[in-house]
Amino acid sequence: MYVVGIDLGGTQVRAGLVDEKGRIVRREAMPTRAREGQEAVLNRIATLVRDVCADVPWNSIRAVALAVPGPVDPYTHTVRLAPNLAGWRDVPVGDLLSEKLGRPVLVGNDANLAALGEYRFGAGRGIDHLIYITVSTGVGGGIIVDGRLLLGHKGYAAEVGHHVVLANGPRCGCGNRGCLEALASGTAIAREARVAVAMGEETRLREMCEGDIWRIDARMVGEAARAGDDVAGRVMQRAGHYLGIGIVNLMHIFNPRRIILGGSVMKAGRLVTEPMWEAIRERAHTAYLEDFDIREASLGDDVGILGAAALALE
Numbered sequence: 646m647y648v649v650g651i652d653l654g655g656t657q658v659r660a661g662l663v664d665e666k667g668r669i670v671r672r673e674a675m676p677t678r679a680r681e682g683q684e685a686v687l688n689r690i691a692t693l694v695r696d697v698c699a700d701v702p703w704n705s706i707r708a709v710a711l712a713v714p715g716p717v718d719p720y721t722h723t724v725r726l727a728p729n730l731a732g733w734r735d736v737p738v739g740d741l742l743s744e745k746l747g748r749p750v751l752v753g754n755d756a757n758l759a760a761l762g763e764y765r766f767g768a769g770r771g772i773d774h775l776i777y778i779t780v781s782t783g784v785g786g787g788i789i790v791d792g793r794l795l796l797g798h799k800g801y802a803a804e805v806g807h808h809v810v811l812a813n814g815p816r817c818g819c820g821n822r823g824c825l826e827a828l829a830s831g832t833a834i835a836r837e838a839r840v841a842v843a844m845g846e847e848t849r850l851r852e853m854c855e856g857d858i859w860r861i862d863a864r865m866v867g868e869a870a871r872a873g874d875d876v877a878g879r880v881m882q883r884a885g886h887y888l889g890i891g892i893v894n895l896m897h898i899f900n901p902r903r904i905i906l907g908g909s910v911m912k913a914g915r916l917v918t919e920p921m922w923e924a925i926r927e928r929a930h931t932a933y934l935e936d937f938d939i940r941e942a943s944l945g946d947d948v949g950i951l952g953a954a955a956l957a958l959e
């Protein structure tokens with residue numbers, strides 16, 4: 646018995662044939678080419694699914710699931726809005742693909758499914774109360790409570806990146822102010838560093854970006870901080886601090902046993918995790934720290950495929 650997990654990205658669609666133990670038996674990928682329109686993309690996904698299943702009997706495929714960036718309705722398997730797919734809006738992907746494939750097709754938000762994937766196959770195995778947070782260009786997450794993925798009334802639960810950690814803080818991409826994403830994401834790190842350079846602060850980032858502040862990204866800030874640059878160090882420290890505050894809020898509301906951190910910003914390591922832990926130790930009530938730990942995500946680039954596979958296996 647197998648399932649197919651699909652990671653539907655803005656530039657690439659990746660599919661994996663996955664067995665019950667979470668082993669990716671075969672994988673295929675193709676460019677998304679969202680501009681060709683919805684129908685063309687769905688047809689190509691159907692072809693990709695058949696390709697990845699070519700070596701096994703079709704009736705051994707139990708279900709297919711897609712991890713989609715952006716809000717989805719996990720109850721009707723509809724993509725509500727996918728900005729990086731040429732503005733897909735209210736697309737019943739589950740029904741449309743199921744018709745083409747003759748198999749159940751499920752849809753989930755990518756960060757939610759990453760939580761499910763880490764729970765089933767990765768750093769959260771056996772941990773029935775866990776929160777997954779990805780800190781990258783944006784901040785997303787998924788919450789497992791009592792061994793189940795928390796969906797919420799309409800399926801929009803666990804938008805951890807848009808809970809406010811600094812009232813009247815910087816403007817977030819969502820229009821609100823002071824969201825975790827506006828303080829701890831790679832985008833926020835780059836923005837803070839650009840401001841510092843533009844304000845004439847003494848930092849090696851000025852040379853690193855060759856005078857063009859728009860070349861500054863979170864990776865460059867991390868590199869400068871590691872080389873001992875005070876301004877870059879302060880920017881990373883601030884991001885880690887607010888990540889810690891966000892985590893304390895989540896601890897007090899959900900009382901997780903484990904938090905799993907993924908995403909490119911976490912590659913900065915201690916530059917982010919030290920101020921993060923400092924904020925947690927300072928602010929979390931001690932009872933919440935008992936048997937509590939924080940781990941790195943373990944599924945890496947396969948998290949999309951395996952998260953979707955975990956949903957298809959449910």
Ligand SMILES: [Zn+2]
Pocket residue numbers: 806807808817818819820821824826827
């Ligand atoms: Zn926001």
